[in-house]
Amino acid sequence: MVAITSLLLLGSFLFSTPSYAVQESWRVRDASCPDYKTFSTRRHTPVTNGPLRLPFQRPISECRTFSSKEVERVIKEVTGRIPDVDLSRLFENCFPNTLDTTVRWHVPGRSPQSFIVTGDINAEWIRDSTNQLSPYLPLAKVDNDIRTLILGAIHTQAEFLTFSPYCNAFQPPAQSHLKPSSNDQSDNVNPPYDPSLVFECKYELDSLASFLNLANMYFEQTGDASFVGSDPYFLEALKNVLQVLDEQALTTYDENGNDRRNRYIFQRQTNVGTETLALQGAGNPTNLNTSLIRSAFRPSDDATILQFFIPANAFVAVELKRAKKLLAAGGYAKMADELFSRGEKIENGVWEHGVYEHKVYGKVFAYEVDGYGSIINMDDANLPSLLSLPLLGFVDAKDEVYQNTRRMLLSKAGNPYFLKGPEFAGIGGPHIGVRYAWPMSLLTLIRTSDDDVEIAAALDLVKKTTGGLGLMHESVNVRRARDYTRSWFAWCNSEFGKTILDLAARKPHLVFGEGAESYSIDSVAGA
Template structure:
């Protein structure tokens, strides 16, 4: 049995993180700087453990399982330091190795246990694999590890982690995304006995009916809620971007031109499917990206706080989106036309059907800032910091009228997004003190 221990960053890493927090403090004020420093250290020392073999495990904060998505996004603020901190580069490499081992084990699962412990979100789920916490198939769960691996390679030049096992996993990802272009040919099913409809799939676990569109099917959204329609547009565009990264790794690291060609071809097919089926009319008559479609006329016009979201597309799919369409989509998302846009006395922003009506997500506020103007970034950074209810933590969702009402007292993904936004403000302003 593994004996995991908490991590202790080395002096170089601590100095880098302290200096980054100090820059935030100089630009944004003491309290925001203190929140950033605490969050940067908390993610490293309280969500990540390592065993005697060097294998790492990353929890979400308040749930003792490792999500492929969260374990990537939690590390996002540290990527800018990889070229100056071998300790952080080693950590990210270890996380990438663990993520791809999970994908090799079960490419349909979204979250895993630290070994075959038998722990499950719901012990009655169809998937009884003792290593799997939950087997909700979410396309972004395959894409996030690819993006992390690509960032590690580009930032450090390291290639040793792209070994035969990871190479096999990349091939398996491309094959699975292609298989799920025709979901009824797949054996994947998810059923859960529950009164909550978003916690299970219809049609005996197959999900709602879809037509072939060239896009790839997803059972669940990045929120872990079931898709209303099978083709999630943000996930497909994220997959199209991730496949370009697979092609680049295949060409330059794996010496596998066949994999590169397959990845590029599939990326093109996903983009074509989105262009044909995923661009719809907004209430004002403009053309926008839908959130989900089924290829049979079913369209969901909305956005969710969880990424990949429509709002986040310039961050996660910059090379495959139509910026004109996205500009119109952004206006839709940040308006009352989006059914999950909430406005109250202390907060206004994007929420989620995953949480209660009227709750805004700090993750979405951070994304809104990161794709917005410098003025947007500082305004939204302050909005997030002013609504932590004095806890020193960034939460999952917050009541738009009362910041003392929130979900998840410690949500590491949200804290990392807050740190990213704060450091983007520093990038905008430089070292000039502002907004104290």
């Protein structure tokens, strides 16, 4: 009777199993696991003996959605070297959060599949899932379970893009037998989509770049390009990506000045301006001969104002060029050359049309342009961003244009979404509003900085603004840090894990103490 009562109190936590063959038996066992959406809003013991007394926020091992001995080894090795017990606890909670809580369905074997939700929303964003999995890529060299999980994610993303390449967020695959959910919106979208397959269909250029990014990272870490030809969806998805790029390279007017209807249309009944597109869903006009690609929405899922969104163009340029090695190794040399050429063309367009002379900061990158000379001058915390350009591989962090841009972005006078209050500071964006900065922006700041003082201050600020819950949040009120959005946001938890690993390798004294030796997950994975 006690056991039954406990099950009723804890509720249902229907996470899937690492094996489709035993999925149903796991569902029965998982009925005793708490819903992590609720679990993440409460403090759990043991708490640290540090000044923040941060709780332990991992589910018990039986309730974790995926397990990796190599990930556990990294956690033990890193936390064992961090003297700051609160910082150590944050890494312990955040680094494995994607594996612990968001692997809703995974089929291992020769044709693996993986469905990775973003956290408190039961859908997979291609961008989010790529970033969520990225900290574990180096371990794919030595951990076959991680390798299979990521290969499965590549397959599932490819399947999504085979059927709906304009869409950004997807329902569980039908074969998972997981119930789809609704976003409770009434959208008019062209091309049309099947709501049983698609959760939301906002066309975001960075989403397509993220698909390439995951495949490129996997190949670079493992040397395995066999999936290019063997995966039943990968090449078809890649062709669809290129078709979307071609369609979104077409501008509002042709060479004769005649207007043409955009292939992609999105209209939503809403009272929020960033949730729909102007001009009957086509978006504001773009001009000819820029070599840039339109993006209807930003990685925040907010509508672009000017559709040549520079961070996403920079990102897709890098990933197209990077994919040359993957495609060549997979036996597709002609396509490899085509992708590299496309990437070079877009890269040139970014430098030609996405850089302008600011009256205060000098030559800087614009956030959005339209090819007519109009510029949106800002940055948003969501990745890709202008602040993250070095992390994308588009530019060196020491580049003069980037440094000028960085000074602008981290200034209230230069960036309307740089927010600073008595309890928090960072870059936010229109998605939440002008009182909420995103911890993700400070994690990006840290990984693009070489200044120990700047890094230490940002890390301390992030550490102190988890609302006492020991997890990263989507955004934090700069005036009152315990006011935050999303207690379960796996993408940002992964970004925190990557940030600590970056500092452990690059500036070990800032996390391990003076005189500490560096720790590299890459070298550990290659051992």
